Amino acid sequence: MNFETVKLFYVFSCIALCLVILSPTLLTIVPFPEGEKFSEIWLLGPTHMMEGYPFDVSPGASHHVFLGVGNQMGDLECYSLQVKLRNESEPMPDKLAGTPSGLPTVYDYRLFLRNNATWEKEFSFSFQDVTFEGNVCRISKILIEDNVVNVDKIALQNEGDKGFYYQVFFELWIYNATISAFQFHNRYVGFWVNMVRQL
Amino acid sequence: MLFLFMVQFVPLCFAGSSDEAGEAIERAEQDLGSAFAAVAEAEGARADVSVLLDTLDIAGGFLSEAHVAFSARNYESAFSLAVACSSAVDGVAEDAARLKVAAEIAQSASFFSTLTVSLIGVGVAIVCACFVWWFLKRRYFRRVLDMKPEVEVA
Numbered sequence: 001m002n003f004e005t006v007k008l009f010y011v012f013s014c015i016a017l018c019l020v021i022l023s024p025t026l027l028t029i030v031p032f033p034e035g036e037k038f039s040e041i042w043l044l045g046p047t048h049m050m051e052g053y054p055f056d057v058s059p060g061a062s063h064h065v066f067l068g069v070g071n072q073m074g075d076l077e078c079y080s081l082q083v084k085l086r087n088e089s090e091p092m093p094d095k096l097a098g099t100p101s102g103l104p105t106v107y108d109y110r111l112f113l114r115n116n117a118t119w120e121k122e123f124s125f126s127f128q129d130v131t132f133e134g135n136v137c138r139i140s141k142i143l144i145e146d147n148v149v150n151v152d153k154i155a156l157q158n159e160g161d162k163g164f165y166y167q168v169f170f171e172l173w174i175y176n177a178t179i180s181a182f183q184f185h186n187r188y189v190g191f192w193v194n195m196v197r198q199l
Numbered sequence: 200m201l202f203l204f205m206v207q208f209v210p211l212c213f214a215g216s217s218d219e220a221g222e223a224i225e226r227a228e229q230d231l232g233s234a235f236a237a238v239a240e241a242e243g244a245r246a247d248v249s250v251l252l253d254t255l256d257i258a259g260g261f262l263s264e265a266h267v268a269f270s271a272r273n274y275e276s277a278f279s280l281a282v283a284c285s286s287a288v289d290g291v292a293e294d295a296a297r298l299k300v301a302a303e304i305a306q307s308a309s310f311f312s313t314l315t316v317s318l319i320g321v322g323v324a325i326v327c328a329c330f331v332w333w334f335l336k337r338r339y340f341r342r343v344l345d346m347k348p349e350v351e352v353a
Contacts, residue, residue: 003339014328021320024313076242078235078255108266110259112235112252114242147267177236180229 040070059130071113078175137164223281237295246302258287
């Protein structure tokens with residue numbers, strides 16, 4: 001190794017050392033590439049597992065599932081988790097078009113979540129004032145936690161297996177501060193229930 | 200306590216129409232939205248907004264219940280809950296703006312102190328490197344100059 005090579009190696013070593021010393025400052029100036037931004041929504045059964053979701057339900061009987069939302073959007077976000085109820089013929093949210101179901105919201109949770117934060121809640125519900133007339137089932141009220149909500153939802157008896165099917169589903173909306181309004185976040189989860197006269 | 204008082208008291212002085220309740224809910228939505236936007240900005244500036252988030256959670260709960268009451272045609276309750284929501288977020292935007300400014304000042308001070316320490320560190324490193332280089336170079340040349348020519352016998 002000749003003298004000039006040693007000199008060059010020494011200069012590069014000094015530059016590397018300077019960069020290491022400057023790294024705390026550089027970290028605050030140089031923007032690093034951000035990871036993928038997304039939100040999570042999940043629905044777990046009563047045992048906190050992906051099983052045992054309530055299916056055969058009778059009027060007045062109380063059931064519960066676990067609902068969760070996670071924020072990986074990189075910032076503080078405001079979510080609206082909208083609970084909706086539909087029968088077999090009513091529209092679901094359109095995942096391809098990114099449009100929500102046009103059905104009215106039964107209940108609405110407002111969540112304020114920091115980045116990497118999650119929210120989970122036990123969603124307890126029961127159907128009230130349920131009437132059966134021929135092949136029509138009508139639910140007048142749904143009790144969500146301690147709140148009675150008017151729904152007035154009918155379901156025709158399924159011709160195949162004679163059940164009265166409803167779907168309880170949850171749409172995730174996110175607040176857009178630019179337009180000062182919530183926008184559908186194209187995420188939803190739900191479960192079907194079969195309304196029976198007596199269990 | 201103030202919120203509970205408002206929830207209890209406001210229905211007594213409210214006639215109770217769907218229009219008024221609807222307007223109150225819409226106003227509460229706007230108030231909550233602008234409060235959230237201010238808190239989000241403060242959080243973006245790395246301010247500690249934990250207390251403000253708790254307030255937003257409370258206000259969001261009022262608003263959810265106001266919607267339920269409205270759908271149940273309980274307009275008095277819907278109105279009072281919407282007013283409670285607006286009251287809860289009253290002043291949140293100002294607090295968030297204040298926290299944001301404080302966080303920006305603290306961040307700026309922290310940046311300059313880090314920059315100062317880094318620059319001093321770099322300066323010391325350069326001076327030390329020059330000194331070490333001068334020392335090594337001197338020792339190398341002295342060793343070279345101290346070498347005596349040897350005559351090899353053919």
